[in-house]
Amino acid sequence: MYIRAKTIENMNKTLYLIRHATAEDGGNTPMFRDFDRELTSTGIIESARMGKFLEAKGIKFDLIVSSAAERAKATAKIFAEQLHYDADAIVIDDAIYGGGPRSYLAAVNQLDESVSFVAVFGHNPDITFFAEYLTRADIGGSMDKASVVILEFDDIKWAEVSSKMAKFLGYHSPQNITHS
Template sequence: MKKTLILVRHATAEDQTLLTKDFDRNLNSKGLGEAAVMGEWLAETNVRPDIFITSPASRAYKTAVITAEKLGVNVGLLISKREIYDGGPKAYLNAINGVSEEFSVLALFGHNPDITYFAEYISGTSLGSMKKGSVAIIEFENFKWEEISAKTGNLTLYKTPKQVRDVD
């Protein structure tokens, strides 16, 4: 059975200050717009996540909440995994490998550079650096979530908020 992974880099956040920990940085107005436009764009596609996993860091979590709302998904269903915030690409792989087989489409919200490294690791495709708010869709044919590893996926789509806005 086909599995689809939607990797979402958090949208643009406020700059870090001496008073704000990196973990607590919120989306700024640009980021709120990016998350909304990408959530709306996902809602228009035929790709519907049936499970959402996110970093609990404010900017990633809020990006996930906005996306879920645009898709009509109960935000109470978001699964927060602390290790995605600073656990490196291996934390992303562990999160995916632990997903139940009852789910076929996973949306995973995280941070650069790890999310880009992870996308390249599992797809074997060079992305450069995922832009803020961007979405990479990777498909896996005949793999269970627990079997996904290096170069097992096929990058089928990469979209940035700017690309989505320029189409409208």
């Protein structure tokens, strides 16, 4: 189980699904693994901007879980920095990369009840499919890079999370946010 106890057990849960930011193009070279793609300068800026946006909204994560792929981990670390979250406390879940939407569900279902505000960093198309699976919302086919879907679960445990159980609270991307 993922544990980072900071909150008292709360039956209301908030899940932030975050797609990794813009990464370098893998090209067609067999020496270049998709798993190892790093963020571009644009991706770094997108991540910092979105992290700062959430910080300005007063968001505090109890736990951050990330795919093991380099671009997702880097995105999570930049968000963590902006949100004053210890980057060394990020939980890396190897199953999320390439594991399909079921791997996201497994990650959520095994969350400890002591955490109420959780961010999961991952990849398209799986993270978009997962967001739509949890809600009745149409995310629009594909989450933008570095975008955030915010979902809420009322009066259930993480282990009970399943299809169409989430309330869609919002979708934010670097293209549609403003800072005051």
